Amino acid sequence: MASYHHGNLRETLLAEARKQLEKEGIDKLSLRALARTVGVSQTAPYRHFPDKNALMIAMATSGFEELRQYLVARSGASPDLDSALVEVGLAYVDFAKNNTALYKLMFGPALANKESCPELYESAESCIKALQALIQLKLSAPESDETLWYITINAAALIKGHTSMILEGIDNCHPDTGADFDLSKALKVFLSMLP
Amino acid sequence: MASYHHGNLRETLLAEARKQLEKEGIDKLSLRALARTVGVSQTAPYRHFPDKNALMIAMATSGFEELRQYLVARSGASPDLDSALVEVGLAYVDFAKNNTALYKLMFGPALANKESCPELYESAESCIKALQALIQLKLSAPESDETLWYITINAAALIKGHTSMILEGIDNCHPDTGADFDLSKALKVFLSMLP
DNA sequence: GTCTGATGTTACCAACGTCAACATTGTTGA
DNA sequence: TCAACAATGTTGACGTTGGTAACATCAGAC
Numbered sequence: 493m494a495s496y497h498h499g500n501l502r503e504t505l506l507a508e509a510r511k512q513l514e515k516e517g518i519d520k521l522s523l524r525a526l527a528r529t530v531g532v533s534q535t536a537p538y539r540h541f542p543d544k545n546a547l548m549i550a551m552a553t554s555g556f557e558e559l560r561q562y563l564v565a566r567s568g569a570s571p572d573l574d575s576a577l578v579e580v581g582l583a584y585v586d587f588a589k590n591n592t593a594l595y596k597l598m599f600g601p602a603l604a605n606k607e608s609c610p611e612l613y614e615s616a617e618s619c620i621k622a623l624q625a626l627i628q629l630k631l632s633a634p635e636s637d638e639t640l641w642y643i644t645i646n647a648a649a650l651i652k653g654h655t656s657m658i659l660e661g662i663d664n665c666h667p668d669t670g671a672d673f674d675l676s677k678a679l680k681v682f683l684s685m686l687p
Numbered sequence: 688m689a690s691y692h693h694g695n696l697r698e699t700l701l702a703e704a705r706k707q708l709e710k711e712g713i714d715k716l717s718l719r720a721l722a723r724t725v726g727v728s729q730t731a732p733y734r735h736f737p738d739k740n741a742l743m744i745a746m747a748t749s750g751f752e753e754l755r756q757y758l759v760a761r762s763g764a765s766p767d768l769d770s771a772l773v774e775v776g777l778a779y780v781d782f783a784k785n786n787t788a789l790y791k792l793m794f795g796p797a798l799a800n801k802e803s804c805p806e807l808y809e810s811a812e813s814c815i816k817a818l819q820a821l822i823q824l825k826l827s828a829p830e831s832d833e834t835l836w837y838i839t840i841n842a843a844a845l846i847k848g849h850t851s852m853i854l855e856g857i858d859n860c861h862p863d864t865g866a867d868f869d870l871s872k873a874l875k876v877f878l879s880m881l882p
Numbered sequence: 883g884t885c886t887g888a889t890g891t892t893a894c895c896a897a898c899g900t901c902a903a904c905a906t907t908g909t910t911g912a
Numbered sequence: 913t914c915a916a917c918a919a920t921g922t923t924g925a926c927g928t929t930g931g932t933a934a935c936a937t938c939a940g941a942c
Contacts, residue, residue, distance in 0.1 A: 495907085501920080519796065522898060533922045535900080540920090544899065599855055601714065617857060638861070642876040645852075645859045645868065652851050653844030660794055662812060664840045666833070673840065681837040685880040690938085696889080717929060728891050730931080735889090739930065 502540040504530055509551055513593045518600075523547070545602070549609050552598045555591070556615035559598075560622055562587050573630055574683060580626055581651045581679045588655045595659070623648055630686065643686065650682055697735040699725055704746055708788045713795075718742070744804050747793045750786070751810035754793075755817055757782050768825055769878060775821055776846045776874045783850045791854070818843055825881065838881065845877055 508530055512521050523544050524534045541547045566583035570576035588595040602612065627647045628640065654675060657664065664673040703725055707716050718739050719729045736742045761778035765771035783790040793811070822842045823835065849870060852859065859868040 649848030
């Protein structure tokens with residue numbers, strides 16, 4: 493027989509939410525259904541999260557931590573700097589593809605208001621900073637510090653933009669030849685343009 | 688006295704939805720509230736849209752048409768090609784900033800499934816193609832056709848990525864000097880890297 | 883002038899987020 | 913040891929939402 497207290501409800505809810513998020517999509521994610529599948533009353537989640545949005549923010553925050561670890565792991569396993577730079581881009585996109593709903597949640601309405609959930613912003617910005625730190629390693633050319641910085645942000649934007657287009661299903665195949673779009677080629681083309 | 692038939696419900700609903708979208712955000716947008724403010728019964732909208740998502744798709748579609756027109760207008764008013772390229776990027780971001788909720792809707796869950804709403808994808812891709820056509824004008828260098836194509840997509844991704852970061856409120860100010868991020872400078876830096 | 887289809891209304895349903903009041907449990911200090 | 917307390921879980925309810933079915937009203941075609 494089940495005990496009155498679940499004992500681990502908060503983490504169980506987060507895990508089940510994460511599962512449902514990827515399986516059913518974000519709009520089919522309801523606190524009630526979550527409680528039901530976990531086998532607890534409909535209002536029990538409110539003992540661990542003030543409201544539904546808090547649950548979302550908790551998921552998003554853990555998502556940023558996962559993403560950060562994934563990026564450093566993938567890029568760290570590369571032999572040289574150039575391949576590490578390509579790899580971090582590929583890794584970022586892979587994470588988004590393998591955790592599409594979570595990724596959209598991370599950059600979705602959850603972090604709409606900066607001051608309401610500062611810890612979310614911290615993890616988000618630290619994640620980008622990690623990416624930028626890696627990119628900056630590449631740029632030891634005799635450029636001005638300001639130019640270097642803009643190139644770095646451009647690289648980050650480039651990866652984010654490719655991620656968006658891929659998630660949106662926009663197939664950037666060649667209009668004439670019909671050749672498939674190859675992300676790693678695109679990243680290498682950008683790298684070759686660096687000073 | 689009001690007549691039984693509204694006469695222009697579909698467009699009135701779209702206009703009011705657009706207004707509410709920017710004012711209250713997408714999650715506060717309900718068909719019932721819409722019908723109420725328009726002064727019609729709660730189920731009247733279902734005579735013009737099969738469900739709520741159809742209303743969203745209709746808004747998104749018109750949004751893409753607006754965006755396309757805005758881009759050609761802004762870029763067409765530029766004196767030379769280089770400034771036109773910078774201008775199209777600035778215009779894209781401006782549109783997103785001036786119509787944030789609509790922009791997020793356009794690239795949000797509405798166009799999640801490609802085959803369910805092909806006309807949305809058409810307008811979205813035609814919009815990107817227009818942007819790419821302009822960019823391709825710049826690239827008459829003796830590069831391979833494939834490289835040219837990848838540079839074009841990179842430019843599109845760059846703009847999309849900057850848009851995302853700006854909408855997400857990530858301030859890319861310089862970590863040392865604290866100088867504000869300047870989008871047009873970033874775009875010019877990218878342009879200067881082109882072959 | 884009647885018939886028909888388009889449009890709007892009323893009544894209803896299931897599901898959701900959330901709150902208040904109550905029940906049960908683990909813990910802690912006398 | 914045990915009573916008080918805080919944490920956790922349950923029950924019941926309220927208001928709102930998206931959506932369906934049946935009915936009402938109107939405009940235009942024959």
